[in-house]
Structure formats: structure tokens, C-alpha cells
Amino acid sequence: MKRWTWGILMLVVGVPVTAAWAVKKDEKLYVKARNTRVLKSAVPTADVVAVLQPGQQVTWKGADPKNAQWHQVTEPGGKPGYVFQTNLSTKPPNMELVAKDGQTRSIDPATFVSSGAAVKALSPGAEKYGNEKGGDYKVAVAQIKTLEGLALKVTPAEIDKHVKQAGLFPVVAPNTKLGPQAKKGGK
Incomplete structure (x- = not known):
């Protein structure tokens, strides 16, 4: 059965279809969210290996066997880690078109996101x-x-x-940095 047929079948039975369905091990995926953290393990409180921006590529190594929402990747610098699935895409972010003085130009997606114009x-x-x-x-x-x-x-x-x-998933902390993360109680 073709891969896209399996994807449709999985959607019909209620299984979420992710970027992983469209790629094979060691293929490239794109980061689609600002300040995407690559973590040492597949838990949101794990130490940060790298912080990536929209458009950066990672090498996909597969979904975590215990929690398929986390995907093992190798970041551009070669360090392995885990990224939450919604931060990955099989396609690069679209280049935004900006009209200025009657002219149209494309800009880098990371620049657009950090400019505040995206929000x-x-x-x-x-x-x-x-x-x-x-x-x-x-x-x-x-x-x-x-x-x-x-x-x-x-x-x-x-x-x-x-x-x-609110007990929400902490996607980006106000002090996101590389290395060990602060433990509860600020220690």
C-alpha cells in the first residue's frame, strides 16, 4: 500500500499523521517554530542541546518509541536530541513577501518572525x-x-x-538557553 494511502487510513481511524510519515530515517526536516529547543531527552524539562529558528534543517532519526510526539533529530551542528513533533515540517517555511515603496521582495522567515510582523x-x-x-x-x-x-x-x-x-507545555521559556535547565524552585 502506498505511503499516502496509509496516511489517509491512519487519519480515518484517528491516528495523528505527522511529518515523520513523509520522510525516511536520515532525511531532512525543517524547523517551523521560533526558538525550537532540541532537548537531550524526550521530556520537556530535559537539558537544551540547541535552540533553532524557522527554516533551519535537522536530520530526522525517528520518533521516540515511548512517546511518538517527540522526534529524535540531529541539529545542524551535529548534536543529537529530541524535538516536539509540531515544530517540524517536511517543507521549508515560505518566504514572506513584503511590499515597500511599491516594490516586493522576499525575506528570510527567521528575520520575519523576529521582526514582530508575524504576530x-x-x-x-x-x-x-x-x-x-x-x-x-x-x-x-x-x-x-x-x-x-x-x-x-x-x-x-x-x-x-x-x-x-495553567499546567501547559512549556514550549519556550523566558530564559531559553543552552545547557542544563533550572530545576523547580530555581535551583
């Missing part, structure tokens, strides 16, 4: 359109602008605190 909800053109259209469009523009203002006030430390209080 901005309204472009100046969309804002102008909504305001000129009036009615509910104008109200929506005002609401989005208010939310953008609030989002700018939230710090990484506040996000980290919320993630811990």
Missing part, C-alpha cells in the same frame, strides 16, 4: 480598508488595535508564569 494582526492597508468600510468593520479594527496594544504589554516572564500556573 501583528492588521497591516496598515487592512486597517485603512476597515476604517473606510465603516460599521462592524471599523469596530473590528478598533478591537484588534486594542488587543494588539494589550499583547505588547505582556512579557515573556508573564507568559512563562501563566504556562506554569
